Amino acid sequence: MAYYNNKREPVPEVETSIWSCTSDDCSGWMRENYSFDKEPACPLCKAEMEKEVRTLPKLD
């Protein structure tokens, strides 16, 4: 059995609601919990965003 090291536990991942940029050229996204607007604009390109679910490292 191999371990990365003893100091770091693996971060558990959870399905998380996010906003994803609708622009094909842009990879902008943000966690839904971190957006304050009901329908936020992309922080990178100001395009519309749509809801999506991604598996992301859990935040405490």
Ligand SMILES: [Zn+2]
């Ligand atoms: Zn964008």
